[in-house]
Amino acid sequence: MIERRLILVLGDQLSLDISSLRAAEPGRDIVLMAEVTEEATYVKHHKKKIAFLFAAMRHFAAELEQAGWQVDYVRLDDPGNTGSFTGEVERAVERHSPSQVVVTEPGEWRVRQAMDGWQERRGRPVEIRADDRFICGHDEFAAWAAGRKQLRMEYFYREMRRKTGLLMEGDKPVGGKWNFDAENRKPPKADLLLPEPKQFAPDPTTETVLSLVDTRFANHFGDLKPFWFGVTRREAEAALAHFLEVALPSFGDYQDAMLTGHRFLYHSVLSLYINAGLLDPLAVCRAIEAANHAGRAPLNAAEGFIRQIIGWREYVRGIYWREMPAYAERNFFGANRPLPGFYWTGDTDLTCLRETITQTKQEAYAHHIQRLMITGNFAMMAGVAPQQIHEWYLAVYADAYEWVELPNVIGMSQFADGGVLGSKPYAAGGNYINRMSDYCANCRYDVKQKTGENACPFNALYWDFLARNAVRLRGNPRLTQQYRSWDRMEATIQQAYRDSAAQFLNRLT
Ligand code: FAD
Ligand code: DLZ
Ligand code: SF4
DSSP: OOOOEEEEOOTTOOOTTOHHHHTSOTTTOEEEEEOOHHHHHTTTOOHHHHHHHHHHHHHHHHHHHHTTOEEEEEOTTSTTOOSSHHHHHHHHHHHHOOSEEEEEOOSSHHHHHHHHTHHHHHTSOEEEEOOTTSSSOHHHHHHHHTTOSSOOHHHHHHHHHHHHOTTEETTEEGGGOSOOGGGSOOOOOTTOOOOOOOOOOOOHHHHHHHHHHHHHTTTSSSOOOSOOOOOSHHHHHHHHHHHHHHTHHHHTTTTTOBBTTBSSTTOOOOHHHHHHTSSOHHHHHHHHHHHHHTTSSOHHHHHHHHIIIIIIIHHHHHHHHHHTTGGGGOOTTOOOBOOOGGGGTOOOSOHHHHHHHHHHHHHSOOOHHIIIIIIIHHHHHHTBOHHHHHHHHHHHOTTOOHHHHHIIIIIIITOTTSSSSOSSOOOOOHHHHHHHBSSGGGOSSBTTOOSSTTBOHHHHHHHHHHHHTHHHHTTOGGGHHHHHHHHHSOHHHHHHHHHHHHHHHHHHO
16 A cells, blocks of 8 residues: 655645655645635635635646646535635545645644644644744744843844855955945835836636635625736746846835835835745845845845845744744733724725725735834824734735734734834834825824824824833833933923823724
8 A cells, every 4th residue: 555645735835845845755645735714714814815825825736736746625615625724634634544644834823733633633643844944943043042131133133144144245244234224214205216016917717716705705804806916936936026127226215115105115015925935035035135246236225125034034933933822912011992993994084094004905915114103003002902903914914924923013013022022112103104104295184283183193192102101111221212202391291192192092982
């Protein structure tokens, strides 16, 4: 009897050299891929995100078959589909009687917990292999973090630069500095020549998926069409090539800018492809480095981009696996306000929030500063329960998986971890938003007014947030200046801020 193995490939493991496939033989072993309701509904994911994943999975299965693999592909609407990974592995074990089940470790704690129970349940050996598409393994991150009083991305990032050799000259960073962010905060200009990400027309396979999602997930958030994401490795590579050519040179300069109607600016819109496995993160960084070497991208752009991938992306994953499962429950400020309903509709008269949420609904995309300084900043200052805003982010973005989304939300944007990931809350009033965007020019609120009915709500919320949380934040050395300003204000002005914030928050409820 042939000793064949069952290789499970998850929807965000669409990489030909994933560790599970490396352990297998095409002519002998069976690859299992399954569309399951549980993954689409444990939070109600954006329709575009589900469509992207199912279409990419179907194309990947076809690619594997062309390469000689036997693929057992379970569609969402196949009769007998149990709707969960556990159920589908059990059914496949019965179909194929494998000697062993092999899988690459999942990105999410929830799925890892389920997998850890599989061997006992089926009495069949289950091998869970490391996901070496990441540059930094779990043990390596633990060793780096051990004994440090504070974890900070910048120091971790330097280790990753040394490890990969990216933008290095021997043991020195190219250009003499590790970080060129000081050059990366240019405000937007209305006359910028703005590129768009590469768009792809759905083929018949994708059209079938679009119909399925339209029927089965009609009550999920977000617009399904127009659907223009790439769904194959080749398309993802074309999207990367397009980014290198048209947007990378200005990526650094305008990284923090926001412009009405321009959803992507110079961002790459590659995270959905990288996170699903269609692009390899290190290969993307090498392409960026090569563009810099060839004189096609300045160093501040190349360094800024590479830092996001080998710095932030790896760092948040390290934090996730180090801190879970307690991390998901962290609530440093004890915030308990329900998520305002307009996060699901965009129906609000705060222009910055309306723009960001509307584009999220349409595109399943918002760029980093919109996520951090508009929807995240607002939720934190308004005192929204971190677990509610976390579930929102996990549901609405096409690139969201808990390992990357949770630390960005709980740690970076809500400071709900009290400073594990970052050193201070990203709180800001209307001035910051006005400097980095053109939203305020077209808003019913006046960004220059501090308090009152017509004042930008971010202004009062900012001071109210600091005052409300003084016990927790006053000792933070990065907020000394802010608390000094608050303390110097006359009591009547302080009260006016608190009253304005209270009135606004009451209306919100
Ligand atoms: P670009 O601006 O072009 O950046 C290049 C690449 O760097 C991205 O494609 C991404 O792979 C990586 N990157 C950049 N910043 C980060 C970061 N902070 N953490 C991890 N990778 C990063 N990113 C996700 O991939 N999934 C998420 O669910 C997610 N949720 C977020 C939630 C909040 C509250 C915040 C503040 C950030 C979140 N991010 C998330 C990080 C970042 O906003 C997105 O990676 C980025 O906006 C994706 O768009 P892009 O590909 O155009 O990125
Ligand atoms: C996000 C997602 C969705 C919507 N659907 C599926 C699916 O049907 N089958 C699958 O294998 N993966 C899916 N995924 C991605 C998984 O949620 C992801 O692999 C786990 O969260 C582990 O990171
Ligand atoms: Fe947002 Fe305030 Fe500007 Fe309006 S005025 S867009 S609410 S920051």
